[in-house]
Amino acid sequence: xxAVRIHEFGGPEVLKLDDIERxxxxxxxVLVKVYASGINPVDWVMRNGxxxxxxxxxxxxxxxAAGIVEEIGSQVTSFQPGDAVYGVANFFSNGTYAEYCAAKxxxxxxxxxxxxxxxxxxxxxxxxxxxxxxFEYGKLRAGQRVLIxxxxxxxxxxxxxxxxxxxxxxxxxxxxxxxxxLTQIGADEVMDYxxxxxxxxxxxxxxxxxxxxxxxxxxRLKAVRLLKEGGILVSVNTDLPFSDEVTEALxxxxxxxxxxxxxxxxxxxEEIAQLIDEGRVQVWVSQVFPLEEVAQAHRQSESWxxxxxxxxxxxxxxxxx
Ligand SMILES: NC(=O)c1ccc[n+]([C@@H]2O[C@H](COP(=O)([O-])OP(=O)(O)OC[C@H]3O[C@@H](n4cnc5c(N)ncnc54)[C@H](OP(=O)(O)O)[C@@H]3O)[C@@H](O)[C@H]2O)c1
Numbered sequence: 001x002x003a004v005r006i007h008e009f010g011g012p013e014v015l016k017l018d019d020i021e022r023x024x025x026x027x028x029x030v031l032v033k034v035y036a037s038g039i040n041p042v043d044w045v046m047r048n049g050x051x052x053x054x055x056x057x058x059x060x061x062x063x064x065a066a067g068i069v070e071e072i073g074s075q076v077t078s079f080q081p082g083d084a085v086y087g088v089a090n091f092f093s094n095g096t097y098a099e100y101c102a103a104k105x106x107x108x109x110x111x112x113x114x115x116x117x118x119x120x121x122x123x124x125x126x127x128x129x130x131x132x133x134x135f136e137y138g139k140l141r142a143g144q145r146v147l148i149x150x151x152x153x154x155x156x157x158x159x160x161x162x163x164x165x166x167x168x169x170x171x172x173x174x175x176x177x178x179x180x181x182l183t184q185i186g187a188d189e190v191m192d193y194x195x196x197x198x199x200x201x202x203x204x205x206x207x208x209x210x211x212x213x214x215x216x217x218x219x220r221l222k223a224v225r226l227l228k229e230g231g232i233l234v235s236v237n238t239d240l241p242f243s244d245e246v247t248e249a250l251x252x253x254x255x256x257x258x259x260x261x262x263x264x265x266x267x268x269x270e271e272i273a274q275l276i277d278e279g280r281v282q283v284w285v286s287q288v289f290p291l292e293e294v295a296q297a298h299r300q301s302e303s304w305x306x307x308x309x310x311x312x313x314x315x316x317x318x319x320x321x
Pocket of ligand 1: 040041042125126129149150151152153154155156173174175176178193211212213214236237238260261262301304305306307308
């Protein structure tokens with residue numbers, strides 16, 4: 001099968017299109033024929049070698065997949081060959097930039113019916129991260145106020161829509177060119193973090209979700225000031241611990257700080273698929289690349305200014321339908 005692998009860590013030039021054996025699913029895994037794979041920043045973070053101590057080379061990159069179940073492991077009862085699915089690969093293992101991917105069946109769910117494989121591939125990791133951050137760590141409930149930083153990106157776009165779908169009041173930050181987009185996906189208020197002082201304009205938030213790539217504890221201190229007493233600051237940037245200053249500021253207002261690593265849960269993927277099929281959540285794919293152009297897709301993602309998602313088509317969409 002064709003697979004994009006790295007044999008060494010480095011820039012986009014280390015991405016190689018190889019011809020390798022298909023993986024064999026373990027008893028608790030499904031083998032998915034991958035039609036499309038989403039691009040996530042963690043893909044190029046792995047490629048660069050920042051997580052090298054967890055990785056074995058050569059490695060097939062890619063977290064997100066949408067495709068068709070080809071085979072099931074001996075213990076799998078939740079899927080049958082031929083099912084259309086979407087989900088995430090086993091983390092730190094061979095991934096989805098390939099014609100086939102073997103991964104735990106519990107990390108997949110039926111694909112949203114109204115989406116193409118290409119659109120569905122843009123959902124899993126970003127949506128699960130938004131869901132984990134808002135609801136598992138942020139405990140967001142109907143009627144609460146949430147500020148979403150980085151609201152136009154992959155994680156942020158889903159976070160805005162999930163929070164609205166659950167009945168929260170949503171304020172989103174983005175660059176000027178993305179403010180109309182935030183309104184279109186349902187944000188109640190939008191702010192340009194490049195020209196407006198968000199810290200002066202926003203108060204009494206129940207939850208602040210740091211879904212921007214900015215890793216800066218001074219910015220987090222400002223976010224704590226926006227929280228109401230007992231509020232929750234959730235960051236998806238788990239690689240930057242909260243500084244002592246941030247922790248002290250949080251405890252001074254009986255607030256909590258949470259670092260939210262995404263959790264791949266089938267029930268959440270099912271609930272997300274339902275929201276999409278009900279038309280309450282849109283999937284914005286800003287660019288689609290064929291597998292051969294993966295290096296270009298990585299360069300684009302590394303700009304940190306992608307609206308919604310970038311997707312790699314492993315199988316040409318016209319052939320997939
Ligand atoms: N914990 C986890 O499991 C997990 C999983 C996935 C991602 N993440 C992390 O979540 C963050 C977002 O990921 P993503 O996939 O959504 O990335 P993305 O699609 O590239 O989106 C990033 C967004 O951040 C905004 N942004 C860029 N620079 C900014 C700055 N200096 N200040 C504020 N906002 C800025 C951009 O908005 P504009 O273009 O409008 O400026 C962009 O839309 C990343 O740090 C990523 O590492 C964590």
